Amino acid sequence: MGGPTVRLAGPVAVLRDGAPGTGTAVCGRKARTLLALLAARGGGPVPVDTIVEVLWPAGAPGRPARAVATLVSRLRAALGSDAVQGGPHGYRLGRPPAIHVDVDEAARLVGECRSRGDPRLAAAAGRRACDLLGDGPALAGESDAAWVRDVRSGHGALLRAARHATARALLDAADPVGAAGIAAAAVAADRFDETAHRLLMAAHRSAGEPARALAEFERLRAELAEELGVDPAPETRALHLAVLADARPAIARRAAAPTSRPLPGRSGEIAVLTRAWAGATAGEGGVVLVVGEGGIGKTRLVAEVEAVVRATGGQVVGARCYRSERRMFLQPLVDGLGPVLAALPAARVRELAGPRAAALAGLFPDLADAVGPPAGPDPADVVVRRAYEAVAAALRGMAALRPTLLVLDDLHDAGHSTVEFLHFLARHRGRSRLLVLATLRPEEGSAVWDALGGLVDRLDLGPLPPDAVAVLAAAAGQGARASEVLRRTHGHTLLVVEELRGRASGERGVPEAVRTVVLARARRLGAGVEEVLRAGAVLGGVVDPLVLAGVLGVAPHVAARRCQRAADAGLLVAAGRAYAFANELVHEVVAASAPPGVRAADQAAARRPARPREVAARLRRG
Secondary structure (H helix, E strand, C coil), rough: CCCEEEEEEEEEEECCCEEEEEEEHHHHHHHHHHHHHHHHCCCCCCCHHHHHHHCCCCCCCCHHHHHHHHHHHHHHHHHHHCCCCCCCCCECCCCCCCCCEEEHHHHHHHHHHHHCCCCHHHHHHHHHHHHHHCCCCCCEEECCCCHHHHHHHHHHHHHHHHHHHHHHHHHHCCCHHHHHHHHHHHHHHHHHHHHHHHHHHHHHHHCCCCCHHHHHHHHHHHHHHHHHCCCCCCHHHHHHHHHHHHHHHHHHHHCCCCCCCCCCCCCHHHHHHHHHHHHHCCCCEEEEEEECCCCCCCCHHHHHHHHHHHHHHEEEEEEEEEHHCCCCHHHHHHHHHHHHHHHCCCCHHHHHHHHHHHHCCCCCCCCHHCCCCCCCCHHHHHHHHHHHHHHHHHHHHHHCCEEEEEEEECHHCCCCHHHHHHHHHHHHCCCEEEEEEEEEEECCHHHHHHHHHEEEEEEECCCCCHHHHHHHHHHCCCCCHHHHHHHHHCHHHHHHHHHHHHHHHCCCCCCCCHHHHHHHHHHHHHHHHHHHHHHHHHHHEEEEEHHHHHCCCCCHHHHHHHHHHHCCCEEEEEECCCEEECEEEEHHCCCCCCCCHHHHHHHHHHHHCCHHHHHHHHHCCC
């Protein structure tokens, strides 16, 4: 390179042949400041009066021009006669190759990086520029004078430009890892640098990591909204949509990827739901009901999908429906959306609510300061419709910013308003990045399905297949008993898990958790169905509605209807014109729950046929 290099990036120093030597060692403090001032002017002349003001801010010496000339002589002696040029009226730094300035060389290299056709050479120039500029600040240790602030500002802008240009060149050179490192440094220096965020997203995308690109967008979006109350730029949003489009195959593949907690036997269902999520990320949202009896694994399956959503940059809004809150208007939506909306800036909430802000304030009183007071009195049907429109608009607005999964657990316990809102949402879905998943028990959710069936998708969740039971048994150290566990549980997920847990711990009999779940399910079906189940367990494993009708003293069609309700709940299964218990564990639990008198009658029936009315009387006495 020739002559020495003046370093302004960091503490002022002079470099010779790559070996740093401090300015103090070379020239003294004021001479070093003079060198920095001349270097900062880019080779332009600096009047002596300006030099005096900078070097002696508290007051000039007796003969200021001579004092400046003395300092210049020291610099020339240390750096070479051509390092500083000029005379009594002003001075300027010499030009290359007599002397160089690191920021000037870095600026030249940034231009080379931008214009060089070969991306590998461009990247090399850019990396060298970044190395010369360091991490800043410039003129470290100098006073906070105006000219120092100008140098630091220029250094920061040049470093930012160097990182942008270098990251682009590295992307063009098919080096996404290198590009990500440079872009990440730019983001760390300025978290609102959208160009750097886009470059980092592009690097992750190029590296085949769309989830990281989506997460980067979400970090930027959240910070812009929280700190500045603005959205990402159109270019950033466009890149986000492109990454989402690329991510759809990756999201679908995620279904087959191993997880930290494997979910055997559900790969098909996971694939269906992850495809639904992939569609939602591209604007093809919808509503899916996951239907299955209690304990079959609906909530666990949805949790797996939630993991996919978060891994691919989406957000999850979850709520549970409670039977005791059915009369409370849209309570599950209020529970789920309330914390999310409360965490948003007021401007964002107003934007999401749109013209229905007052209706939203009626549902979420804590938002009144952000969106204004609730609407005045209106006819009830108008109030309800406005509330539905406001919540739907808020959900779609959130999904427009970030693909959203809304989970409603135990929809069979929801009130009429929540089911009606889902009908409204599904009927007016349009294009949206919102996917709704709701879990439903078939025996309690028939009315829900009747209300929504024509507008939503349904995924029925059945027992685990034998190979899944074998996997779970092996994991529990009970691989040799897999067939027996399958026979006793018929693949019911909760029963399989609890039976294996009980066996592994040496527990005898039916596990208490299984007993509690089975009896709770029977109790929810009502006293009549409980009576049928207990009578069937006492009289044998086959439950014949005609026999039970005689035993219980009810009409045959009543007994048949009660048996069918038990079958809908997964406690019985159809077996020709009769029914059988779904599995041995259910039979054992129900039989053990029968009162002592009934069990005695069962034992007597083994020795002589019991008269139906006698058994019925004992059942009722309980």
